Amino acid sequence: MSKTNGRNDEHQLPPSAVAGRFRIAASDVVTLVELQLKLLKADVRDGSRQIIGSAILLAVAGVFALACFPVALVALALGMAGWFGISHALAFLFSFLIGLVVTCLTCLAAYLSLRKGIGIFDRSRTELVENVHWIKMALGGDSSEEETVNAGSHEQDRHVRKP
Secondary structure, eight states, X not given: OOEETTEEGGGSOOHHHHHHHHHHHHHHHHHHHHHHHHHHHHHHHHHHHHHHHHHHHHHHHHHHHHHHHHHHHXXXXXXXXXXXXXXXXXXXXXXXXXHHHHHHHHHHHHHHHHHHHHGGGHHHHHXXXXXXXXXXXXXXXXXXXXXXXXXXXXXXXXXXXXO
């Protein structure tokens, strides 16, 4: 029994078995890359729809505010001056403050809508991290790392063959 690199020759795989396992691993990696690109494409498509819808909503709100809001604020100020018997200056100040609050609420709604659209790549990012872990393990990663990844996963057979 001879030794090679500190190992017994009896435990080494023949070159054809190594090549076969490498072909399987390479095929799995190619499949993962294809699936990752498909997921990225779907995320971009879904995200662009959401962002475009939010941008259109914001543009419509801006046009509406520019067209109607000043007239409504003037009418409100004149109405407050007449109803409550306050000076025109004070009525216009109250009208301005009401307009400012409505504008801030509109901007907050647009911000929240756009912020939700920023997370469009969460699925792709999560799947990519899992795929990289799987590739590392499939290509000879540490067995303790494999157990750690599998302990947190609902897929107990993930270390065998992912795609």
